[in-house]
Amino acid sequence: MPFACIHVPNFILQAALRIEPGLRTQPAGILDGAPPFVTVIAKNKKAGSLGLQIGMTKSQAEQIQGLQLRRRSIEHETAAHAALVDLALSFSPRIEETASDTIILDLAGLAQLFGGFEKLAQRLGRRAKKFGLSAQVAVGSNPEAAQLAARGFAGVTVLAADEETKRLGSLPVIALNPSLEIRETLERWGVRTCQALAVLPVAQLSERLGQEGVRLQELARGASERALIPTIAAMEFEEAMELDTAVSELEPLSFLLGRLLDQLCGRLSARALATNEIRLRMELERSEEEIFGIAGKKKETRSGVDWMQRGAASSAPTNPGSDGAERHPERAGLPVRSGTQNTRRPAPTNAGTGGAALRGLGLTSSVPTKSGSAPPIYEHALRLPLAMRDSKALLRLWRLHLEAHPPASPIVKITMAAEPAKIRFAQSGLFVPLSPDPEKLEITMARTGHFVGLTNIGTPELLDTHRPLSFRVGRFNPLEASMPANNFGGSSVSSGVSSASSEDSVALLPATALRVFRPAMPARVEARANSHEGTSDKARENSHDTSHETMNKVHAPARVYFGGVWGDVMAASGPWRTSGDWWTEDSWNQDEWDLEIEFPVPAAKETNAFSRTAFSHAAQKAESARARGVYRIVRERTSGEWFVRGVYD
């Protein structure tokens, strides 16, 4: 049964180069240790040619001209190892994480799939390069032989079953990783290669070196048999990047985010997965005041001041209401309706709207903490309606989001995590109804929400209340809407006037639509002295409801003033009383009227107020003397005020 081994030589350096590919062409070294004992622990060939050596102190290394030094980062190594695991899992479901820089794969049954072990090994090497790692790949008949060959030979090595001993024989004994004592013993004997160790008699070897010696000899022959310890791969996709200098501009930050997203999406696609949630966590630079607790001068950031300043202004905590939205009192004197969802939420200003506007899209944010010990954190999550793994689209969404909600300080560390999800399968067809592409739609909505407000774009959802005109704007997902839904709600009576049912075949008339005035326009109403205006004679005779007659006497509109003009009421229908939520502070109690109002054509010029009244057009036409329209007027019974809710159009 064949096995493959992927080994990343000089893993610590490669983990750093994976995040900064530009360093591959430069002499580079990695430092580690607590000051003042910081030493060089890894270097590349170019750095070695300049005289850098492992174990050099930092001050010694800094004297070398042109050398790039980086601090060791455990996050980078963790991410690199995770990438290696994803790479291995993209080929075989059974892998063993032998070391942080070594993965062994079980290749049983994969030869036909990949066209042979040679091709498989080459593909492994190429894909490792796409993940930013230069790996050595070897294929052997057992895990130990494959591992030994991967660690010992550069490039791609395929060991045939009968030549393992011969090929491994050229490797030094040190490659077997013997103990110090055994190594010295073998050195004294003059055994320096695996071949030399392999030809020693077994019995005498075991007498002198014990079982450890026998084990080493089996390794040297490539005959060691052991079972693979399979790894249960964790479904964690996280990439991190620690920055040497703080980033305060959007462009370089986008570049770094793009790199992280490329890595994440590459790892997801290697496991045939996508993501529907991406979390971004950025550590921000602390000011001197925060570090030292003194009123020091503020550290000047580099350019891109506008973007960061907006973020600093937005870091002031907001005071969201119970529904998570900022409330603004209605204009024109309407009573403030707390809790109604149909009040228009304001578009985001440059100062941002805190966490309120983000909740509509499932985004969470934390106000940067200013504790003495912990650095300020900027944390956001981007939830997508559908699983995606297009790094460019995701970067665009993040850019739009960061433009609207910039961090308060420069960034020193970035961590990005993706929640894995199954790939969405969509099959198009000739007769499938038209619908927008989900990735494009997401970007379009994010761009549009950037200037109208994220809470002002979406699908209208009616609320479960009798309050007039109550709705909220929810997430627009045409794919969900196209799935058949059970209409248990009110849609059974909302088939509309225009639905052509078999019983109401004549009901093909369109429904009369109402254009709503938001906010409602205040109006003045002159009531009709004679209450029976608009009623038939028979109704008048049969009417014994004195209370209603009394009400009609008081409230039947005769003339209405709004938009700067008085209009005569030609016909009236009402009042239609509606009330509710009396058990809450936000109750309503209204009388609604449908009025046909006739306006004279004004002699004055057109003004903005005319745009919502019927004579806005009549003002243009000299031939029409009057203009009519049917309006819905509302009277608040608690305050007695009148408003124009809308016009039938």
Added chain:
Amino acid sequence: MQGNPALTRPGCRERIRVRRRKSENKNRFFLFFFAPVIPVKTSALRAQLEKSLGSRFPAPFSPRPPAPAEMVASGIPEIDHLTGGLPRGCLTEISGPVGSGRTSLLISLLSALTKRGESCALVDGRDSFDPCGAEEAGVALGRLLLVRCTNIEQALRAADLLLHGGGFGLVALDLSDLPIASVRRVPLNVWFRFRRMVENTPTVFMLLEQESCAKTCASLVLRLEMKMARWRSIHKSGSDGNSQPTLLSGLQFNAEVMRCRFERAKSDDGWAGGSASRNSAASDFAAVASYEGARCSFESKPAWTELTKKRRKNSEA
């Protein structure tokens, strides 16, 4: 020439004359032989190519005629009969004063398209959309993308992004409640850009405003106005003591075709693109009287009239 001593020498003028005569003759000779040859060669070449490619490419040098527009039923039989429906891939303008029926037409079209499973987008210039009424009228709100704007700049930008994204069966830009002056100030190239963006796409782009402003960019311009409101008396008093003797029973509107500049697809087996043919009124393309100046009237009814009928039927049942 008079003051030039070189030209006043004897025989000089004669030499100039001869030289001039020679150059003229040369030009005449050139024009005689080559000038008629150039257009003759081009036309012969063109004729030869058309002859050899005619079997494979009919009229290869002639501009291709514009593809006929696919029509979609608006849901109002009178409008469909007047115009044949609304064209896809074109800019349609619906203008008229407040209360002229534009919103009813829009809601009817939204209902028709969302019921067919198409996604629609509505850019509301002044946030005047009534979702409750739309839902009662049959609009599937889950397939409607609503953009609530406050000014014309936001509305135009949103419409631009939505048209650019594509994939919608209808993109409606409602500028009805915005001041007319601000709508008039929109330059023509904006409408031209919108028209180009929607060309060759299956999207109906509908523009609602108080007066027509897209001019030649619109392929179909309909002018609506309110004809009359109909009221009816009811004699029953409600159980809660509210007696409403008068009820709005409907509005009547007039519609006029101000401009019609598109080629409609002909219906042979009733499948003209699949959308309008399902409406029995719209499938009769041959009878459409869609010329500029054509008029029709249509009526709309408030949704509660049908609700009342249904409730009565349910109680009787």
